[in-house]
Amino acid sequence: MAEKLILTQRILLVDDEPAFCELCSQWLRQVGYHVDSCHDIASAQQQLQQQSYSLVLLDLALPPSFTPQEGLKLLNDISTIPVIVLTGHADRELALAAIAQGAWDFLAKPVDPDMLAIVVKRALTKHSLENEVQQLKAQLAEQQTALGLIGVSQHTEMLRNLISRIAPTDVSVLISGPSGTGKEVIAKAIHQLSYRKNQPFISVHCGAIPSELLESELFGYKKGAFTGADRDRQGLLALAHQGTLFLDEIGEMPLNMQVKLLRVLQEGKFYPVGGREIVSIDVRLISATNKDLPHAVNTGTFRDDLYYRLKGITINTQRLADRPEDIPILAQHFLQHYSQKHQRPLQLDANALHWFITQPWPGNVRELKNTLESVAAIAQQPVIGINDIEFLNGNKLSQSSNTIPELPNETLDNQVRHLEIRLILDALQQVQGNRTHAARKLGLSRQGLLKKMERYGIQDIDHS
Template sequence: MQNKILLVDDEPAFRELAGRWLAKQDYHVKAVGSLEESREAIGKFDADLVLLDLSMPPHFDPQVTLDAMPEFEGRPVIIITGHADRELALKAVELGAWDFIAKPIDPDMLAVVVRRAITKTTLERELNQLKQSTQQTQGAASYIGHSVSSQKIRALIERIAPTNVRVLVTGPSGTGKEVISRALHDLSLRASKAFVSVHCGAIPADLLESELFGYVKGAFTGAEKDKVGLLSLADGGTLFLDEIGEMPLAMQVKLLRVLQEGTFFPVGGREQKHIDIRVVSATNADLLSKVQEGSFREDLYYRIKGVNIETQALSERLEDVPVLLQAFLKHLETQQSKTLQLSSEAMQWFREQAWQGNVRELRNALESVASISPTGRMTMEDIQLLYPSDDIASNRQASNSSSSSEITLDEQVRELEIRLIHNALEKHQGNRTQAAKQLGISRQGLIKKIERYGL
């Protein structure tokens, strides 16, 4: 595909000559004779680069031309002048020009300068596309799990992230509500802007307003200078309101006004601030119950609940435990610069616990066991040093009692298959051919089961 160049110069002879030079280099050139014509052309002719004469009619004032550079919307601009003026050259570069070239122009020099500028622009564009692609690959995938509920959440994240719809993430503590919120931001059109997290219950009620809205100097005792609030920091990006159910009623009224109008006043200020933010909220509370009891405003509830994403307790999706452990182990290996493994018994222990603290508790437990493992291969001996046998038994019993009545025959068969595959792989040190022979299935069949169960 031909790269496009917009040539802006008031000399017809030069436009024709330079146009020919550049066309021989396989560029598509559009030549215009004034800044006014360039303003009309830039929208229709999607140029990759602009060649801009410094002295243009009707003013013939270099400053007017320099002031017009932002109108070319980030495209590289090469300034052309009939005067080899070093000060103007430096000024043009300071204002964002890619380069500076003086008339009479050497065609070879012009070709080199143009080629370098377009190559840089092309590489930057490809890098941005790669970053966006990486974000799309990693964003929703950061919510880890093979369970049906985890897959549904990832699909929903991918679908609504590019929109501006407000999202309410609900579910037990430790189930990844902030992970979901960050994924929504990373996959959105706001990804290049800030992701600002506010824990509504961690900030005292009398300080929450000034933290969110900021304040002006002299607003209260101790306000010795202006302070920018978290709302302003999130402008253009995403504001994550964690545990919004703990927000005081007085603050709920003020937040509602922000969501309705997109404006607010800093504490003690008279100048209205305008913001453009996407709000993602999270809570482990039943907000509708709070609405009924009068501790949460109904109008605010429906403002923040555009789409509701509900997370499940880890005990309700135990098939996600091995996948989560794999991800956490990789992260720990990077931190500790050593290989980490779980014995089959240790893996089974992790799978059988109740994990009332959910994913957060699972991760903390794994990190604790890894920290005391002398070889990096975690065994039941390591686990028993941290978790007494009574605790293990009671935890397992709690897990079994909470799930045995709900687990279907298919799920019990899956649990048994996973345990047998783990034992076979452990016995044969990861050799899949030998493990498959022990299990009485083909190697390809074993590989499919390993992929299916995320082992």
């Protein structure tokens, strides 16, 4: 007999032979487990509803029919705890089929007590480790959500890794990419992971401030410096002292301001407009642009010396259409927010999610977010469908909900991802969200389907 262990796990033993149940229960209790037993499907279902179990030992041939279908049905219903199938030697093929449907292992009768203890311990240990991994993933996802870095694509993972490496430093960062791809989100994430996180994060949109006002906004001014300056005012540079200064759309900054900004970055000090007292600052600089700055340098609209000062490390963001696997998890994140805002649960059905995944999104994440907000506002049911999107678009969809559109510069990898997502959603829809049946339709193992669902951020289909 295996060495006695100090354990608190509770096991449910489901077998139609009372003598076998009593014998196995004794063996398991001797090594420290709590064991309950029952002899038919109805009793097992009742026990599972009334009590939490760490593991189930399940004979597939149970009353009332004594056919494997009864046990397999119960196996399909148990998705959160490990199940070990008990079978006779002649039922090995059936046991392997049960494992393909989600069972963790199987034991052939007559059961050896030492083997029973080993298999049970192994299943519980592995399940415990998987739970820990899931908890760590949940904590990581929560942290990523807090930082705004949401997604499962290789590009998003690359961004997370790069940000974690550069955030603790003070190197200047230039974020380049199309509008709406989350450049300010990245800047804030760098700030939040840096030693400056408890200091100010000051964001300046260089294209939104008139050029004649930009200098006074950045440097501040003294009373009487110009008409209307009726008091001293601290500039954004001074407000960012010991924190992070984010210059958004730096490519829109006028050339005369580029010279002044470069001097501040080189010397770490400046004079407020109309002032004679020098102000020293210590800031981490992060810039962003949707322009091609090297081209602007070549054409003389952006200073080369400032460009080289800004681009300590360059981060290039990607179009949303090039990372469609991020769309389901982004949609879920935004809908959770709108669910709280509208005080009702909201989610996309399979066809609506497919429509969102296959749009080109020229406005990228910003456009996706705004579209979801609009759909959430007009949806009459908790499950948002194609009809809601048609209503929003004036009964005209930009792409067919039943076909995968050809996106600009669509790669083979992206087309494969689109097709996989669509097939998974269709399979789940057809079997009312049953993962085991969906996996069988797709020719996958249940675990293989779960991995693909996790990769693409696909949630269970709600048929309530």
